[in-house]
Amino acid sequence: DTGVSQNPRHKITKRGQNVTFRCDPISEHNRLYWYRQTLGQGPEFLTYFQNEAQLEKSRLLSDRFSAERPKGSFSTLEIQRTEQGDSAMYLCASSRPRGDQYFGAGTRLSVL
Amino acid sequence: RKEVEQDPGPFNVPEGATVAFNCTYSNSASQSFFWYRQDCRKEPKLLMSVYSSGNEDGRFTAQLNRASQYISLLIRDSKLSDSATYLCVPYDGQNFVFGPGTRLSVLP
Numbered sequence: 001d002t003g004v005s006q007n008p009r010h011k012i013t014k015r016g017q018n019v020t021f022r023c024d025p026i027s028e029h030n031r032l033y034w035y036r037q038t039l040g041q042g043p044e045f046l047t048y049f050q051n052e053a054q055l056e057k058s059r060l061l062s063d064r065f066s067a068e069r070p071k072g073s074f075s076t077l078e079i080q081r082t083e084q085g086d087s088a089m090y091l092c093a094s095s096r097p098r099g100d101q102y103f104g105a106g107t108r109l110s111v112l
Numbered sequence: 113r114k115e116v117e118q119d120p121g122p123f124n125v126p127e128g129a130t131v132a133f134n135c136t137y138s139n140s141a142s143q144s145f146f147w148y149r150q151d152c153r154k155e156p157k158l159l160m161s162v163y164s165s166g167n168e169d170g171r172f173t174a175q176l177n178r179a180s181q182y183i184s185l186l187i188r189d190s191k192l193s194d195s196a197t198y199l200c201v202p203y204d205g206q207n208f209v210f211g212p213g214t215r216l217s218v219l220p
Contacts, residue, residue: 033208035210040212041212041213042116042199042210042211042212042213043156043199043210044210045207045208045209045210048206048207055206056206056207091155091156093208098143098144098205100146100158100161101146101158101208102158103155103156103157104155105154105155106155
């Protein structure tokens with residue numbers, strides 16, 4: 001499978017715990033995006049990388065959120081001290097510059 | 113004003129009907145435009161890219177009016193399998209901005 005891969009698919013955690021999600025983009029894509037989606041809404045942009053550089057972060061991304069893409073390949077999104085409001089689907093997508101964007105299946109986070 | 117606005121829906125149409133969705137965007141720097149479809153509890157999947165005034169792909173036609181900052185998607189001869197949420201996505205060269213989506217249900 002050469003598509004975008006996200007792990008885990010589902011994560012259930014207790015409020016206050018830290019969680020980390022991983023995204024493996026399509027190998028020849030140098031752009032990688034993170035989005036958050038809640039029920040009935042379109043995906044909301046969180047951040048994006050071009051290679052290993054994080055070029056933009058949304059105001060939605062509080063200090064508890066951090067994303068890395070250390071070698072310009074896979075990326076991780078960490079949420080510290082999770083809150084119930086963090087419950088959502090976290091989607092990763094990749095693209096070439098000015099190219100079509102392809103999504104992974106997402107990680108569904110439930111904070112209890 | 114929201115960056116991307118779409119018809120609220122849901123649209124409930126019979127099989128074989130023609131249905132059109134509208135989308136307006138506020139960022140005049142948007143360079144290209146996309147329509148994605150998203151099935152319930154699945155990831156968005158690219159349906160069409162719109163780079164000029166519009167394009168057609170089988171039963172699907174997208175049109176772009178840059179002056180009015182308006183995009184449309186027309187689905188002809190709708191199938192049951194077209195039931196999904198359709199997301200309008202302008203791209204400004206860096207960011208893809210997703211609209212809230214319009215839900216379509218094609219009924220037998």
